[in-house]
Amino acid sequence: MFDADRIGAVVIGASAGGVEALNHLLPALPKDFEPPVLIVVHVRQGQPSLLPGLFASRCALAIEEPFDKDLIVPGTVYFAPPGYHMLVEAQGGAAPAIALSVDPPVRFSRPSVDVLFESAAHAYGERLLGIVLSGANDDGSRGARAIREAGGLCWAQNPETATAPAMPLAAIAQDAVHEVLTLDEMALRLSRRMGRQP
Template identity: 45%
Template sequence: MLPSCDVAPPPAGLRLIAIGASAGGVEALGIVLRALPATCRATVVVVLHLAPGRSSQLPHLYAERCQLPLREAQDKEPLQAGTVYFAPPDYHLQVEPDGCFSLSQEAPVYFSRPSIDVLLETAALAYRRAMLAIILTGASADGAAGLARVRQLGGSAWVQDPQRASCGIMPAAALKRAGADRVLDLPQMAASLALLGDGEHK
């Protein structure tokens, strides 16, 4: 049986939201990012599977749809509260224990670089209970192992309802491997994220 999908605020003490998406993710991310309020103090990090060799226009694409500043993550850059970061194309994005990003060009995971698993597994070690991981639409199993690690270390996990996703393969794989604290459609997820505010650090 799926966890309750009623609208409720994200977990208390939240400092990091990590979002993974693939096929169908451009539209889904637009809905999710639009919901984030200007008062959100958590850092938001996004991995969207992109074709290698092409520059990312994601910060520009979502600029008018998101109230928070958006940027592409840079190597050795400290994570800033209330900012949305996107993984650059053809690099794995990692979160280091010192609160900085690092980029690598190690082998693709599920044919993808950046990898959702790499982000989630490294971020889970750095943020533990202060982290929320979100898996959206996609056509691979990337993110399932990372989500399991997030939950193992005390973080929270939301997964898009596979039956209502543009491509349900990735959220279904995440649920099968890791389970979830909440299974939501996009309107429910947006409504819950809209409740974020100045209390995340409390």
């Protein structure tokens, strides 16, 4: 059951076709959307990411490519930098922070969706919403399962609407997903039920 009041953060994983999916979701978020949004998109290492600049002009929320140990600020979208795993560090009673790591690739990827999802599940528990979007491999399926086991909520993009359906299909196969939704359905829920607007 979707309970917007309990969500403290949103984590999103995407690969092939994911930028197009994000272009559907992120501009739909209202300026008073409170949960921070942390995103891993598989991008080629050794090149600067164009994603923060691409979305900054299209979104009402602040868009950041974080540094290590940055505190996670509500109402901010964070893109994992190319070549770094992005993790969430719980800090007791303080706000969680971002940790960047150059540990080996996981599921052939750095940044890895699984790494973000698993660390966020530990930090946020039942207050976490995980979203698995279009992608051509199974990265994110184990992390989505970790979110579910921690009491959080997971959505997957309807594979029939995904440019590359392997990533959402893998999460569904792990029995990690509470709901399979179209991008329109996700955008509507996020924009209407997780901002303060009626």
